[in-house]
Amino acid sequence: MYRINESKMYYDMADGQAIVINFVTGMYYGSNLLGSAVLDRLQAGVSPNSVLEALRGLPGCPEDMGEQLDAFIAELISREILIPGPTNAEECCLIGGEALEDGFFLTVDEFAEAQDLLLADPVHDVDASQGWPVLRED
Amino acid sequence: MPRISVIVPCYNYGRFLSECLESLFAQTFRDFEVLVVDDGSEDYTREAVRNFPAARYFYQEHHGISSARNRGLREAGGECIAFLDADDLWLPDKLEKQAAYLDAHPECNLVFTRMENFYDGDPALLTETALRLLNTAEPLYLPSACIRSVLFQSYGGFREELPHGEDTEWVMRAGVCGEDLGNLLEEVLYRRRIHGGNITLTHNPNSAREYLKIAAAAIHSARKLKRTPEKPSAGRT
Numbered sequence: 001m002y003r004i005n006e007s008k009m010y011y012d013m014a015d016g017q018a019i020v021i022n023f024v025t026g027m028y029y030g031s032n033l034l035g036s037a038v039l040d041r042l043q044a045g046v047s048p049n050s051v052l053e054a055l056r057g058l059p060g061c062p063e064d065m066g067e068q069l070d071a072f073i074a075e076l077i078s079r080e081i082l083i084p085g086p087t088n089a090e091e092c093c094l095i096g097g098e099a100l101e102d103g104f105f106l107t108v109d110e111f112a113e114a115q116d117l118l119l120a121d122p123v124h125d126v127d128a129s130q131g132w133p134v135l136r137e138d
Numbered sequence: 139m140p141r142i143s144v145i146v147p148c149y150n151y152g153r154f155l156s157e158c159l160e161s162l163f164a165q166t167f168r169d170f171e172v173l174v175v176d177d178g179s180e181d182y183t184r185e186a187v188r189n190f191p192a193a194r195y196f197y198q199e200h201h202g203i204s205s206a207r208n209r210g211l212r213e214a215g216g217e218c219i220a221f222l223d224a225d226d227l228w229l230p231d232k233l234e235k236q237a238a239y240l241d242a243h244p245e246c247n248l249v250f251t252r253m254e255n256f257y258d259g260d261p262a263l264l265t266e267t268a269l270r271l272l273n274t275a276e277p278l279y280l281p282s283a284c285i286r287s288v289l290f291q292s293y294g295g296f297r298e299e300l301p302h303g304e305d306t307e308w309v310m311r312a313g314v315c316g317e318d319l320g321n322l323l324e325e326v327l328y329r330r331r332i333h334g335g336n337i338t339l340t341h342n343p344n345s346a347r348e349y350l351k352i353a354a355a356a357i358h359s360a361r362k363l364k365r366t367p368e369k370p371s372a373g374r375t
Contacts, residue, residue, distance in 0.1 A: 010347070012354035019357050021350055028357060114314045118353055 002073070003085025004043045013040055016099065020081050026115035029081060035072065035106040037099040039081075045088025048073060054093045060104055072106040079108065141169040141217055142233055142284065145210030146193075147203050148176050148224035152183040154331065155224050159190045162222060167233035173213055174224075177206040183224075204296035204304040211287075211295050219290065221281045221305075225331045232327035236284035239323060247317060248285040250278060251327035259333060272332045278319060280305035282328040289317065293363060303352040310356030315363055 004011045010021040018036035020029040031039055041051050048069060055065050062068070076082040144162060148155055155174075162172055172193040176183050178200030187195045198209055207221065218240065222228060232251060239249045255272045293312050296304040313319045 010350040010354065012351070012358070014355075014358045015362065017358065017361065019354050019361075021354060021357070023346070023350060030361065113316070114310065114353070114357060117310050117313050 001045045001047055001085050001087040002042050002076075002082040003045065005080050005083045009081055011043060021118060022080075023118060026112075026117075026119035028111050028114060028118065029079065030109050030111065032102045032105065032107045034095075034099045034102075034104060035108065037095045038069070038072065038106060039076065041093055041095070042073065042076070042082060043085075045086055046093050047087060050093045051095075054095045058095060058097065058100060058104075060100070062104060068106050072108065075108045079110075081108075139215050139217065140171040141237060142167070142171075142220055143210075143214035143216030143218070143287070144170055144172050144220045144222055144233075145207060145214060146172065146174045146222050146224055147206035147210065148174055148179060148183050149200065149203070149206070150179045150181045150183065151224035152179060152181040152186045155183060155186040156189065158222060158224050158227060159187070159193060161227040161230075163190060163192065164230050165228065165233045166231050167237055169237075170220075170233060171214075171216060173210045175206040175210045175213075177201065177203065202298060202301065204298040204300060207304070208295040208298065211290050214287065217287060218284050219287050220284045223281050223330070225333065226281065227329040227331070229325075229327045229329070233284065235323055235325070235327065239321070240284065240286070243321065245318075246321045247289050248283050248312070248319070249321040249323060250319075251282045251323040252325060253279045253282045253328040253330055254326045255330050255332050257332045278306075278309050279328065279330070280309050281330075293317075294359070297355060297359070300352065300355065303348065306349075307352045307356045307359070310353055311359045311363075314357055314360035 004020070008022055008024045010023055012019050012021075013036065016033050016036055018031055018039045022028065030036075038051055038055070041054075042048070052066055052069055055061055055069065073082070146155075146158065146162070159172070159174075172190070174187050174193050174195050176187070176195065176197045178198060184195065184197070187193055194213070196209060196213060198206070210221075211219065218237070220233065220236070236249050236251065240246060243249075257272055289312060293308070293315060296308055300307060309319065
């Protein structure tokens, strides 16, 4: 089972969209609605088998969903978003049909647009003599 | 229509407000309006504003600084918006220099100034956290900025569910949406007063996790804006 790699990542979910901020590199990751729903269950400790069962219960589930899920998890691990974690058998695995609004696939998208802003906590880490976004050397 | 609307949110800072408004009405630039949004103060804020008849006064039940800022945005009529916290001060040529910069750089939508912290109380009463804040610079300090009002039409107002960091969230939201945040006047034109009641002090400014929470909120808002064609109004993101 898996959990968020909190030594490097900050996870947040809002309006069905997951965001994972890598506060070491300043990159952040997002996913489509279905990917967000799946990630939300995985990081809560739901087993991949339970997630796959929930996906197969959705109308129109493609035959290769198992392979898609494996690839999705592999990418989340390779990006150090997920690491091994405890099982949470209590967590509800139901995935609602609204998660299919943007398609029956799973994506991991990487974004650099907030990198400067995320790397520099403007309150504490900016070199005051030079200003944004020059970071202090430490 | 005034060139600049200056929004002064105030909650129980009547004791600082007169000095704040004096710095505002001492501006060398004259084409501005002042909107004091009293967020349910129980002190003499209303009475303090009465000494400045040119200031427009709005009272609302207490809902927090975001709500007060958003109320100001809804009432403002200026081409540009600036904020002045009720416990802070401006140097006399702040608006003049920012207006001139925006005139000279039509591609620029917001320009910050450098700010400095000051404390005019008994140094022995400064806590360690307050002392640390006194020595901290914030180059992208939203209250120092002069902002073309169209940006609030594009990006929305302040998130009212955030008890603090609402200004940082807005700046980050604009940045993630692609707004150029690199326009900065090198002079100190904004003075932030450090005292026991600063929101930044009472909400643990050293929490990296708090900053990430605000950053995540900003990213969510920005991504939602990019997905949704409808332009938000002040108070909604």
